[in-house]
């Protein structure tokens with residue numbers, strides 16, 4: 001991959017990283033127990049005054065946020081390892097067959113680490 005392409009995908013990845021981190025921060029906070037882990041922030045609730053329905057809603061929100069956080073976290077770690085591959089000079093190479101990954105595929109998903117043929121199902 002030439003320098004110009006690497007710069008292009010590097011920029012895309014950094015933009016994606018910033019977006020993911022902003023979203024993560026709006027939904028949760030870093031989990032100090034796990035490096036790079038995120039935890040959904042519990043909704044502020046007034047337990048004493050909340051009725052049963054309100055409580056159920058809050059719990060549902062929390063569970064929904066946890067699920068979204070988990071997805072964002074997975075995406076962020078994929079983006080981070082793609083940025084590491086740019087540093088190491090192994091970006092854009094399929095992890096399975098070592099052939100260059102199609103540019104179209106990288107345009108659609110800059111953190112892809114396999115070619116179309118070896119894309120995880």
Ligand SMILES: [Zn+2]
Pocket residue numbers: 094095096097098099114115116117118
């Ligand atoms: Zn491959």
